[in-house]
Amino acid sequence: MTWLAWAGVGLVSGWLAGLATRSDLGILGDLAAGLIGAFIGGILFNLTGRVGVTGFNPWSILVAFVGAVVLLLIIRGIRSGVRHAP
Numbered sequence: 756m757t758w759l760a761w762a763g764v765g766l767v768s769g770w771l772a773g774l775a776t777r778s779d780l781g782i783l784g785d786l787a788a789g790l791i792g793a794f795i796g797g798i799l800f801n802l803t804g805r806v807g808v809t810g811f812n813p814w815s816i817l818v819a820f821v822g823a824v825v826l827l828l829i830i831r832g833i834r835s836g837v838r839h840a841p
Contacts, residue, residue, distance in 0.1 A: 760811040764819050765790035771816075772823035776831065788823045788830075796822025 769789020772778070778785055796818040797807025808815040 761790060761793065761808075762786075763811050764793055764808060764815050768792060768816050768819035768823050771820050772827055775820075775824055776827040778827050778831075780827075780830075785823075788826050789819055792821070792823025792826050793819035794822065795826055796820070798822075799825070 766786050766789060769785035769787070769792065770782070772788060772792060773780065773782075773785035778788070780788065793808045793815070799822060800807045800818050805818075806814070808818050
């Protein structure tokens, strides 16, 4: 898959995940979450016997979206834990 397709999948899935989790990272943070989320989603889906990211298609956007949501929720948990630390 080309870098342009990865960027497209990352942008779309990161934007959707940012909306779903009400992320405050901004569009660049959401894009980064989408790109990293594609990798995380691919691992998670492969562990369950499913296919990961395969190109710029709805399935790949779903896989990257799931990974980006997982990543954004982890980031939110870490950030809220740091704010509440004594």
